[in-house]
Amino acid sequence: MEEKPFPAWSWSADQCLKEYHVKLEKGLSTYEVEKRRERYGWNELAKEKGKPLWQLILEQFDDTLVKILLVAAFISFVLAFMHGSESGESGFEAYVEPFVIVLILVLNAIVGVWQESNAEKALEALKKMQSESAKVLRDGYLVPDLPARELVPGDIVELRVGDKVPADMRVAVLKTSTLRVEQSSLTGETMPVLKSTDPVLMDDCDLQAKESMVFSGTTVVNGSCLCMVVSTGMNTEIGKIQKQIHEASLEEDDTPLKKKLDEFGSKFTTAIGFVCLIVWVMNYKNYISWDVVDGWPVNVRFSFERCTYYFKIAVALAVAAIPEGLPAVITTCLALGTRKMAQKNAIVRKLPSVETLGCTSVICSDKTGTLTTNQMSVTEFFTLGGKTTASRTIHVQGTTYDPKDGGIVDWTCYNMDANMQAMAEICAVCNDAGIYLDGQLFRATGLSTEAALKVLVEKMGVPDVKARNKIRDSQLAASYLIDSTSVKLGCCEWWTKRSKRVATLEFDRVRKSMSVIAREPTGRNRLLVKGAVESLLERTSHVQLADGSLVPIDEHCKRSLLSRLLEMSSKGLRCLGFAYKDDLGELSDYTCGRHPAHKKLLDPACYSSIESDLVFVGIVGLRDPPRDEVGKAIEDCKEAGIRVMVITGDNKSTAEAICQEIKLFSKNEDLKGRSLTGKEFMALSPSQQMELLSKPGGKVFSRAEPRHKQEIVRMLKEMGEIVAMTGDGVNDAPALKLSDIGIAMGITGTEVAKEASDMVLADDNFSTIVSAVAEGRAIYTNMKAFIRYMISSNVGEVISIFLTAALGIPECLIPVQLLWVNLVTDGPPATALGFNPADIHIMKKPPRKSNDALMNSWVLFRYLVIGSYVGIATVGIFILWYTQASFMGINLVSDGHTLVKLSQLRNWGECSSWSNFTAAPFMVNGGRMVTFADPCDYFSVGKVKAMTLSLSVLVAIEMFNSLNALSEDISLLKMPPWKNPWLLVAMSVSFGLHCLILYIPILADVFGIVPLSLNEWLLVVLISAPVILIDEVLKLVGRSKQWRAKKEKTT
16 A cells, blocks of 8 residues: 655654654564554565566557558458369468468567567566565564565664665664665665764755665665664655656657658558559459440449459559568568677667667766776875975876776885875775776775775885885786686785774764774874865874974965865865874773773764874875776767767766766866756756757766656657666666666666666677667668668569559469568568668768658659669560560570460450460470460460569569669769678579579479570560669769759858
8 A cells, every 4th residue: 555655764763663653672563563564565566467478469460561461361361262162272372372471470470579578577676676584673572584575664673784675764773883875776876875863854855865764675784773664565765666667668669760660551551552442443344344225334244253353463462562571671680780789798688779779869878887987096196295385296097996007107116205105004904995806807895985095005015125025926926826806905915914903983974084093013003094184184283294294284284285175176086085193092002892991982972082183194086087988989979969968876076077078068168057966957947947958068967866867868758859878776777768778787787777778788888889879870771771672672563563454464473472572582682781881971970860751752753763664674574475576686486485466465354255366385494385275374374484584573673673772872883782792692592592483393383483594584684684774873863962952052
């Protein structure tokens, strides 16, 4: 049951306990738990019902072209059955056509169901994130392993280090001085968040600010506490994300190409239906006849057989018009595209996404890990010189946790003065992090800032020469060890052995620092402190100079240190101050818990007084540096007309500094209206938001929450933009699902984000997205080439059937032959066109609009011209064989067939009324004779040779036409066929398949064709080849039109 939650974070712990009628030391009673379970339900995420298999299968047939094919198959089956009943035959040949059409549709449906990917997997991954058990107080007893699904609001739960939080809970009591929770998967913040029992006095605040709350699915990294369950199941933050993923999956749109093809399909259907009707009606004289008496028709005679014959021609026309092979070719091309992208580290999870990438107009990118390396590193540090007025800034190279990546500029270990040594000691000893090797990648354990400090120590080296040589030798030996996961930090180990740590003063938000007590080689203890610079300076009494001398800090010195801090912060650096203290009073000889001063260390209230009268040493500037290749990728995006928007959970100044560094903004650019926090953006009116998003140039949204990301994506989509969105956390999943292209991070991404995405970046790199967009554009251009190629071929087939019907001659192509051409013969060249080389200027053009037409009026005219030639040539060779003795010096009657007049061919249906008409048997290649019992069979059984010539011309023309499709405008002289060798291979395969059905008798019988002689093949090539010349002329006209338009634009 859904309850309106009260703002537990803004109430005190006692108020929350009262609200739920529970005592901290007893927990809930069993009776109370049962009552609450009836009210609130189980603590688990709702199971969304997936679509049943039958529904998924039915959805695959909800497509205009598929519906036409289904009708065509049904009619074809009925006609085959009726023909079989009439002739008393039930041969397999009659059913080939409906069987092949149904087979295509079934295969297409199988592919579609396999590809169908709902939100279910993403939701399953969310469930895995939930805790399975919890330590709960019930009836005054601690239940150590209670299944997490049994929790109810009001339950008292104990959390310790490593525990996964089982529900959204209010922190009631801290059992340790600090409690840190890693909630990056929910908020996107990489740093663990410090929790407390104090209320946050705001009714509406973001997740990061709710410091008195812990959330389901997050992990405790430090400390332990008692909490009270506030929200369970779908009312938790993770439950709200599940709702958002589900809602976003319902909003998923078709890809731009799918919309285009559907739109084209519906227009095509109307046109086909109309043409089919005209063809059927045009031949009415052949199946309806009558006598006229006194101006009125009498003795009306209707031939059902002739009527169904012409109806079958209309069906053949529909089969010819529909590019049946198109779905298979598109799927193949997209699948090949995904392989190419995988080689470039972009793993595509949903095939249609490949094409959508090509028209991406806005990339909304996360900052951490995508634009940056997600590895903190020290870029510079600062200490005082010989005087308080003299200072030194030392620059550090390297951007990863690899100690050998870069070094310190102009550095030798011999110039490690007292300040440098003190800084190295604090960095190494006042530190809980570690570094390990994961494959080829150096990773951090513990806090990323502390790991970066350890790397700095390794780059600084140690002041002792003997030790330095020993460390170098041991590191060399370590590189040959079998255990390659551990990283030897020799310098850090030297410092930690030299200064043994005896106690830790945990970090808290009041002092904004942490420190350790270390036993020095002298036998006395020293306090080593690191923390926020302003906070340390308030507790500092002296500063240390380069020679080790201490000077009291004055106002001027403090001001110069703060100005240096401001300068470093303005570069987007995260600054840490370092200090130490030698005079520890009663803690000077502290060794263990039995020491009299140990009580002081148990009370965090004493930490500030222990960390007073400090000696300030210096400042370190760290940052998560931008990736080297991002700057170039941003430039490519600008050239390609793609806008980049950075949406990050980081603070405003850091985000702006990184964006300036990657050249999204120029150095001194006014960022008003370009850089906003999530809250600032949401405070604007919808019209102002739209105006801001529609302005050209980059944008950065900092302190952004998941709902802000979703809102930005939704608005961009409403504006007609095609949006690619990157993300890695659970919180990003709804926005990834909502965007046109959801891109998850392969290395740092959560399973939920990956399941909700369309594409996964194997290297988490922004520049990979840009190369994937370029690949997507190339694939779309190639897809357009083969869609146009297939459609122009089909236009030719339609015109040939239309001409057959209009002239009244016997049908020169039967449906099963048209199916063979559309599926088998056209398939390989169309697929090979997907390998066309990409245009070198592909990323210098603006993204195509999602509503751009698949073909403009000029391209349509071109294909109508080509289609007309295909139709005329196909019908022309049929007429030539029946009516002409020779053509261009080629003897056509060497086989001994009978010549007829064109008028006889056009009125072949009246053959039985002709007097003295005879047809001589003729020879086909291979020695077989074609004979006729009835001379009129010459126009049905005897047309096998003429029909074979028509089919061969159609296949040959389509092979030549595939060469025309190599480029939309460029001549074959400039773009020769060998630029795409795959096309030449595909043409050979298609010709080979055509010869297969010609020369294998059983197949020739199925398709109703006969083998051809060499002379006849020469005729086929002579009639087919001019299609190249016609298209070259049309390309020339197209280029001159473009040149004129360009000239007019410039003048």
